[in-house]
Amino acid sequence: MIESQSLWAFIASLWQKLLEQTLQHLGLTFMALIIAIAVGLPLGIFITKQKKWATPILGIAGILQTIPSIALLGFLIPLLGIGAKPAITALFLYALLPIIRNTYTGITIVDAEIKEAAKGLGMTSVQILTKIELPLAVPVILAGIRTAAIINVGVATLAAYIAAGGLGEYIFGGIALNNTNMILAGALPAALLALLLDGFFYLLQKIQITKRSIYSIVSGAIMVIALVSFQNIHSAEGLLAGFEPEFMGRQDGYLGLKSVYNFKMRTVVIGDAVMYGALNEHKLDVIGGYSTDGRLKAFGLRTLKDDKHIFPPYYAAPLVRTSKLKSYLELNTVLNLLAGKINDSVMTELNYKADFLKQSPERVAKDFLLQQGLWKEPQPTTAGSFVIGSKIFTEQYILAQLYAMLVAGYTHLKPEMKTGLGGTKICYDALRNGNIDMYPEYTGTGLLVILNPTQSVLNRLNGNRDSVYRYVEENFRKTQQLTWLKPIGFNNTYALMMREKDAARLNITTISQLNKVN
Amino acid sequence: MIKARNLTKTFNDHRVVNDISFELAEGQTMVFLGTSGCGKTTTLRMLNQLINPSSGSVYINGNDIREQVPEQLRRSMGYVLQHNSLFPHYSVLENIAVVPQLLKWDKRLIRNRAIELMEKLHLPEKLLSAYPRQLSGGEAQRVNIARALVAKPPILLMDEPFSALDTITRLAIRQEFAALDELKDKTIVMVTHDVQEAFEMANIICLMDKGRIIQQGKPADLLFHPTHDFVRDFLSDSFLQLALTVTHLEAVWPYLTAAVSTHSVQINLSVNATIAKAFNAVKDKNNWDAVIAITNGTERKTTDWAGLLQAYAQYKKKRL
Ligand SMILES: Nc1ncnc2c1ncn2[C@@H]1O[C@H](COP(=O)(O)OP(=O)(O)OP(=O)(O)O)[C@@H](O)[C@H]1O
Ligand SMILES: [Mg+2]
Numbered sequence: 145m146i147e148s149q150s151l152w153a154f155i156a157s158l159w160q161k162l163l164e165q166t167l168q169h170l171g172l173t174f175m176a177l178i179i180a181i182a183v184g185l186p187l188g189i190f191i192t193k194q195k196k197w198a199t200p201i202l203g204i205a206g207i208l209q210t211i212p213s214i215a216l217l218g219f220l221i222p223l224l225g226i227g228a229k230p231a232i233t234a235l236f237l238y239a240l241l242p243i244i245r246n247t248y249t250g251i252t253i254v255d256a257e258i259k260e261a262a263k264g265l266g267m268t269s270v271q272i273l274t275k276i277e278l279p280l281a282v283p284v285i286l287a288g289i290r291t292a293a294i295i296n297v298g299v300a301t302l303a304a305y306i307a308a309g310g311l312g313e314y315i316f317g318g319i320a321l322n323n324t325n326m327i328l329a330g331a332l333p334a335a336l337l338a339l340l341l342d343g344f345f346y347l348l349q350k351i352q353i354t355k356r357s358i359y360s361i362v363s364g365a366i367m368v369i370a371l372v373s374f375q376n377i378h379s380a381e382g383l384l385a386g387f388e389p390e391f392m393g394r395q396d397g398y399l400g401l402k403s404v405y406n407f408k409m410r411t412v413v414i415g416d417a418v419m420y421g422a423l424n425e426h427k428l429d430v431i432g433g434y435s436t437d438g439r440l441k442a443f444g445l446r447t448l449k450d451d452k453h454i455f456p457p458y459y460a461a462p463l464v465r466t467s468k469l470k471s472y473l474e475l476n477t478v479l480n481l482l483a484g485k486i487n488d489s490v491m492t493e494l495n496y497k498a499d500f501l502k503q504s505p506e507r508v509a510k511d512f513l514l515q516q517g518l519w520k521e522p523q524p525t526t527a528g529s530f531v532i533g534s535k536i537f538t539e540q541y542i543l544a545q546l547y548a549m550l551v552a553g554y555t556h557l558k559p560e561m562k563t564g565l566g567g568t569k570i571c572y573d574a575l576r577n578g579n580i581d582m583y584p585e586y587t588g589t590g591l592l593v594i595l596n597p598t599q600s601v602l603n604r605l606n607g608n609r610d611s612v613y614r615y616v617e618e619n620f621r622k623t624q625q626l627t628w629l630k631p632i633g634f635n636n637t638y639a640l641m642m643r644e645k646d647a648a649r650l651n652i653t654t655i656s657q658l659n660k661v662n
Numbered sequence: 663m664i665k666a667r668n669l670t671k672t673f674n675d676h677r678v679v680n681d682i683s684f685e686l687a688e689g690q691t692m693v694f695l696g697t698s699g700c701g702k703t704t705t706l707r708m709l710n711q712l713i714n715p716s717s718g719s720v721y722i723n724g725n726d727i728r729e730q731v732p733e734q735l736r737r738s739m740g741y742v743l744q745h746n747s748l749f750p751h752y753s754v755l756e757n758i759a760v761v762p763q764l765l766k767w768d769k770r771l772i773r774n775r776a777i778e779l780m781e782k783l784h785l786p787e788k789l790l791s792a793y794p795r796q797l798s799g800g801e802a803q804r805v806n807i808a809r810a811l812v813a814k815p816p817i818l819l820m821d822e823p824f825s826a827l828d829t830i831t832r833l834a835i836r837q838e839f840a841a842l843d844e845l846k847d848k849t850i851v852m853v854t855h856d857v858q859e860a861f862e863m864a865n866i867i868c869l870m871d872k873g874r875i876i877q878q879g880k881p882a883d884l885l886f887h888p889t890h891d892f893v894r895d896f897l898s899d900s901f902l903q904l905a906l907t908v909t910h911l912e913a914v915w916p917y918l919t920a921a922v923s924t925h926s927v928q929i930n931l932s933v934n935a936t937i938a939k940a941f942n943a944v945k946d947k948n949n950w951d952a953v954i955a956i957t958n959g960t961e962r963k964t965t966d967w968a969g970l971l972q973a974y975a976q977y978k979k980k981r982l
Contacts (some may be wrong), residue, residue, distance in 0.1 A: 261747035264712060264819075265760050265809070266737035279751050353751045354793065 149427050154325040155332075166333050168309040172228065173296040173337075174369045176235030180292060185285070186489075188247025189273065195260050198248060205241040214301050217306055218417070226386075226414060226422045231300070231308035238299055239292035246288025250281025259461060280360045283349050286365075290345035297338045301330070305415030307386055307422070309338075317575040320390030321593060322569030383661070384426040385640075386414040390567060396592045396638060397432060400454035416537060420445075429642060430658065436488055437634040438495030446647040447639040451654040455638045456602075457609045458586035459631040460539075462547065465623045468581045472527065476629070478554040479582070481518055483630035491539065491634040492656070498538045507539070510546035510581060520553030527556040533571050533580035534563040539636065555560040568593045575626065586636055590616045590628070609635070663688040663849045664709065664817065669718035671704050679704050680873035682716070686866065688816075690710040693860040694706035696870035702853040705870075706821055709851060710736045722817070737761055740810030740818040740848075744826040747806065748794040755790040756807050761813045772812075779808040782842060802829040804838075811844050818845075820852040824859065836862065857900055861885075861907045862938075869893055882908040907938040908976065911956055917980075918956070918963045927952040928964075940970060 155162065191198040211219075211394040213234065220230035262272045278285075304312030314330030317323070323385050348365060351357055390551055392413055401407035409430065414422060420439040422428045434438070435447055462479045469475055486494070494512060497503045512521040532547050534540035541563055548559035562580050565571045568589055574580045591597065591605075605611045617628040640655055652658050664686040671679040679701040679970055686692045696701040707713040709720055720727045727735055748757050755776055762772045780787055785805040803823065805882040810818060824832045836859060839845070854860050860867050861881045868878040869892075877889045885904050888894040897904060912933040929943045929952055944952050944967050955964045965973070 255746065257743055257747045258749060260712070261741070261743050262749070262760075264710060264736055264741035264743070266733045266735075266764055267760075268733050271764075276749060354753070358751065 151325045151328055155329050158329060161437070162311075162314075162329060162333060165309060165311050165313060165330070166337065169297070169300050169303075169311045169334065169337065172235060172303055172310055173293065173341075175228075176232045176239055176296055176300075177289065177293055178366075178369055178656045179232070179236045180239035180243050181289065182438055183236075184243030184288075185247050188244045188285075189251065189278075189291075191244070191248050192251045192277075202241070202245060202248070205244050208237045209241045211237075213302050214305070217302060221306060221418050221421065225425065225427050226307040226418060227412070227427070228303075228308045230306055231303035231310075234302075235296045235299055238295050242288040242291040242295070243285070244288075246284050246291075247281065250284030250288075251277045251644055254280045264544060272484045279332065279353060281354055282358060282361065286345055286349045286361075289365075290342065290349070293341045293345065294338050297334060297341060301334055304389060304413050306418055307412035307414040307428075309413065313389055315389075316567075317389035317393040317413075319553070319569060320388075320567030322572065323393060323394045326393060383409055383429040384427075385409045385411045385430040385432075386419055386422060387411060387432045388419060389413055389414045389446070391638065394592060396455050396588060401640075401655070404452050404454050405652075405655055407655075409659070419435055423641070423643065426643075429646065431641050432638055433641045434493060434537075434539070434636050435639045436491040436634055438492060438497070438499035438538065440641065441492055441496050442500040443654075444644045445641045446639050446644045448652065448658055449654040450637075450639065451656050453607050456588040456591060456607050457612055457635050458588035458637045459609060459613060459633075459635050460543065460586050461582050461613075461631045462582050462629040463575065463585040463590070464627050464629060465575060465578065465583040466621065466627045468530070469627055472530075472555065472557060474555055475530075475551075475557075478550050479547060480630050481550055482632050483553070483627075484633045485516060486633045488634045491636065494542050495538050498542060505541040505545045508542050513546065515550055518550070522549075522552035523554075523556055525552075525556055525558035528558065529560050530557040530582075531560045531562055531580045533565055533574055533583035534561075535568070535571055535583070536564045536566050538629070540584055543632070547582070547584075576624065584632070585628075587612050587616050587631070588629075588637070590620065595619055663720040663723060664692075664851065665724075666705075666709070666718050667721070669705065669708055669715050669720070671701070671708065671713060672716045677873050679708070679715075682868075682870075682873075682875045683718075684866075684868055684875065684878055686849060686851065688849050689847050690865040691852065691863055692866045692868065693864035694851070694853045694868050694870060695857065695860040696855065698855060700870045701873040702855075702870055703821055706819055706851060706853050710739050710741065710819060712736075733764075733799060737764055737813065738815050740813075740815040742806055742810045742818070742820040742823040744803075746826070747798075748809070750794050752793075753790065754785075754792050754794070754797070757794070757805060758790075758809050758812050760809060765813060767813075775812055776808070779812060779844075782844065783808055784838065799827050800835060803835060805970075807839065815843075816847070816849060818848050818850045820850065820895070822853055822855070825854065825856065840935075857897060858903065858907070859982055861904050869896060880908075903938065905976070906941065907936055909937050909977075911935055911937065911940065912958070914970065914973040914977045915956070915958055915963070917976040918965055919969060919972070929954045931956050932946060933958040937970060937974060941967060951973075 166395060187201060191201050216234045216237065217230060220233055224230040224233060259272060262276045266418065267275065299449070300310050301312035301315055303310045304316055311330040313328050313336045315334070318326030318330065348361055351361055377516040387398055393399065398411070419431050419433065420437070420443060423431045423445070424443040427513065439445070440447065464479065494508050497508045498505055530551050532544050534544035544561060544563050548561060551557050562574070565574060571583045572594055575583060595616065605615055613628070613631060620626045620628055640658065642652065650661050666682065666684050669679055669682050670677060682705065684692065694705060696702055704713060708715050711727060754772070758776045758962070759772045760776065767928055776790060777787055780790065785801060785804050789797070789801065797805065807823070824836055827835065840863065852863060864881055866878060867881055867884055868875045869884060870876065877884055877893045884893055885897055885908055888897070910933065911931065914937065915933055927947050927949045929947065931940055931943065931954060933952065933956060938953055944950065944954070950967065953964050954968060954970065955962060
């Protein structure tokens with residue numbers, strides 16, 4: 145009950161933003177739908193007249209449908225950049241198959257006797273198409289558009305990853321932040337939209353097709369779709385910032401930027417994977433990234449100084465289930481082998497090798513261990529398994545590999561990997577539930593995302609490296625049965641970044657200066 | 663009016679229609695009769711260019727139809743298929759209006775013409791705004807006929823127009839159809855596999871088998887002078903019924919004996935009617951004592967069904 149009350153309160157406090165996102169969401173969906181209809185309908189008609197094209201065209205549309213949506217967005221970014229364009233293109237490609245297929249089917253299943261009669265009475269083939277075949281196919285075509293619309297509402301949540309907005313912003317932010325209310329604030333309107341659209345097209349389909357009703361149905365549907373599609377096409381001037389969904393919802397992120405710096409810059413939400421590329425290609429001017437990211441070096445980026453201290457220290461350390469440490473006493477030593485071994489520049493270098501030189505995380509990890517003299521051949525496994533998790537970015541993959549190699553080399557445990565978990569919440573829950581035994585976490589994240597202490601506690605800790613570590617270590621040990629081992633050495637703090645050239649030209653070194661320029 | 667020369671149609675090396683020729687004068691009705699798959703429909707569809715013959719030609723009023731725009735050719739020929747060929751999303755009026763609209767008739771003219779046809783075909787005018795799914799099979803088929811007749815085409819093509827109806831409705835519509843004044847001068851080509859139907863409606867029957875016309879001629883010729891065993895076998899099942907269908911009262915007139923006593927139920931016919939028609943009329947009255955009064959010019963004879971049968975027997979005896 146308390147949960148649901150706070151959900152409504154949460155939604156109520158956001159309703160303006162939610163409305164905007166809902167309209168964005170509908171806009172993306174319908175824009176893609178219009179283009180898909182404009183392309184799919186003629187194609188569908190074409191293949192009923194040229195049957196030999198039916199199989200290849202339906203085949204290609206079918207293959208497009210099977211490309212995972214994230215991958216499709218990934219392919220489109222180099223071609224179309226970020227924002228609405230690639231998002232609409234992806235949605236358009238998904239909507240094609242149902243529309244082409246249903247147009248084809250709808251026309252094909254019109255009774256042969258009826259087509260024959262139309263021809264026999266002296267209608268031309270164009271007249272047969274427009275007066276007989278298409279009107280009779282309308283219910284089936286509408287069913288196709290209905291399917292396409294529902295698919296699009298679902299897939300459009302992913303638009304949040306490429307700065308195209310929509311309800312995905314809250315959904316992915318909420319997932320990453322362990323915030324159920326936030327997930328629901330995005331997911332409920334999305335589900336509602338899907339249901340409403342479904343009902344809308346269902347009603348359209350139910351209307352008896354007569355010569356007269358047909359024109360009103362078709363023109364009505366197109367009007368509604370067009371109205372929604374075009375209403376949020378706008379652009380603005382000035383610098384543009386791109387932040388990932390998790391950053392948007394964190395106190396040590398966008399919320400802090402707003403409350404502490406009074407940050408006013410135009411902001412879009414974008415997936416971590418495409419953010420750096422977008423900055424590099426001048427699609428964005430400022431991003432919120434990780435200070436040890438390898439692309440910092442590769443793309444020539446400058447990190448801005450956090451002069452008002454909204455980002456606490458983020459010292460990475462293994463976060464392990466206490467029970468596991470107690471059953472295998474040697475684990476403690478083994479997992480601490482890396483303690484203090486990797487400083488900021490070493491981590492950046494390792495990330496650079498993987499991200500930019502395209503070396504595999506295994507290879508990067510092994511090379512590092514060899515160089516440090518820590519590498520040992522794997523021992524026979526006799527003592528059960530040890531599951532290592534990681535979040536979904538390069539640094540975490542490398543760290544997970546390092547620990548896996550150490551466990552294999554120094555213990556009789558069998559290391560297993562569960563990498564690529566999509567956010568802090570997912571990793572943390574997996575660890576608590578015993579799905580994984582450890583993952584590399586950052587002290588600042590543990591502090592702000594999981595413990596979420598009061599402002600007075602934060603003030604007392606004052607962003608101090610050691611006091612944050614101590615606070616987090618003590619609280620996790622006491623209340624969560626989880627143990628923070630020794631910090632690895634580097635501080636992967638959140639940071640605002642710009643292209644070095646721009647920063648130099650505008651003479652910006654701190655976040656406060658950036659805020660003034662804008 | 664219609665002339666077909668050496669028509670052949672081949673589908674995948676299979677001769678579905680094999681070198682057939684026929685000719686039909688204005689105002690006549692030709693019926694293609696034959697078993698399923700013998701090529702009747704294919705032949706009919708070559709007449710309005712729904713199918714192009716592999717070889718041979720069709721002439722209408724002496725002009726090769728290939729020199730005409732197919733759509734225009736088709737608009738000048740009524741075309742009736744089975745009743746489910748009405749356009750389901752068009753009202754009855756809109757269905758009937760299809761060809762006039764293609765011909766760009768005035769709206770009011772179309773409506774008046776539709777009302778006229780509805781009346782002739784015994785359809786209530788209020789059905790004009792109904793949709794095909796709301797019609798009975800018989801009503802739908804009447805609308806179908808109206809749709810074919812509306813633009814007054816000189817030629818009417820019909821492909822098994824009554825076959826989807828139940829027996830009683832079929833007979834009723836067929837008789838109604840035969841009595842339509844609209845059909846007076848029409849040249850009609852019809853396809854059926856119902857022998858009785860063919861004999862009732864045809865001036866000329868083309869009996870087909872495996873893509874060929876086995877015999878073409880007047881119904882009586884096929885019945886009494888078959889050229890092949892196939893024809894004899896095909897007609898043997900309902901020989902008597904057919905014989906009565908093709909024999910006119912005129913033929914038995916000389917053998918009709920003196921008057922029968924008057925009776926309350928009387929049927930009046932001219933000598934042009936067939937014996938089958940006279941029997942049908944008796945059956946319709948549901949009174950086997952009914953008196954049949956036949957006029958031949960100024961002369962008049964009365965008889966009953968038994969008297970007619972006797973006269974027919976004598977007529978047959980004389981002819982043999
Ligand atoms: N488009 C086509 N392609 C291939 N074969 C066809 C085609 N149209 C008709 N046929 C074949 O030609 C033959 C004659 O067909 P048609 O429709 O003319 O027969 P029909 O005499 O009208 O038969 P029914 O009384 O069953 O309607 C059949 O064997 C049929 O399978
Ligand atoms: Mg047929």
